[in-house]
Amino acid sequence: MATTHNTRVRQISSRQNSLVKDLRRAFQHGELVDGFCAIEGVRIIEEATRSGLRFRAVFFSASAEPRMDKLLPQISSHAEIIALPDDVFASAVATETPQGIAALVKWPEFSLEKLLQQKTPLLLGAMGIQDPGNLGTIIRSAEAFGATGILLGDRTVSEFNPKVIRASAGSSFRIPTLHATAESISNLKSHGIRVVATSSHKGRSIEEVDLDGGIAILVGSEGAGVPREYIELADEFIRVPHSDRVESLNAAIAASVILYEAQRQRAK
Secondary structure, eight states: OOGOOOEEEEOOOTTOOHHHHHHHHHHHHHHHBBTTEEEEHHHHHHHHHHHHEEEEEEEEEEEGGGGHHHHGGGGGGTTTEEEEEEHHHHHSSSSSSOOOEEEEEEEOOOOOHHHHTSHHHHHHHHEEEOHHHHHHHHHHHHHHHHHSSSETTTOOOOTTOHHHHHTTTGGTTTEEEEOOOHHHHHHGGTTTOOEEESSSSSEEEESSSOOOSSSSEEEEBBBBSSOHHHHOOEEEEEOOOTTTTOOOOOOOHHHHHHHHHHHHHOOO
């Protein structure tokens, strides 16, 4: 077995081990534990190493030990490497059919002040988006189309939710993601940031709106739209044109189309 040939690996069999409990808690509650986030799966862990995140601990299940030799050289020697029985591993992670590898990684620290130091920030506000797959896709599209950062409004799913991280395909580790209240959105205007909100039916079409310069684009959930407290702050409303046979677009699709249009305009 791989564990017998690697002195870095520590065998743990108890579900009550403190690191195993921290991993379980981080997954179950979608929150940081002492500043560390729980992640799972080979691809996501490879993205975390590529993004330069610091690992506190990496967990392997017994059946996934053959993957250790490939992944261990990518992980800092300061990280603990822990081998768990399959049942103990499964009790701590979020997926029903786990790949057998998970980790606790230090979450990057971001600040709105630093984002606003950029000349023409492009901010995407996710306001009340509760579906983790949608938020993860929005984060991935935001990085792909050059957004400066993501603002998370009240009642939005946690950015630490394992499904959000998985859907972001690693973008969560790199693009700044910050929580925003109605007050902080309002304060953006004092920094010269225009606030625009999406709507299914009212407002100007995105190709008619100037999306260059400092701007915050607010996208709401597919059913409820942008919450009222943020709507009241909007300088303008925008919409993505689509067939009348479709009542509304999926929030992640709408955000991605708008971000593409913003990138297209700004590239000029």
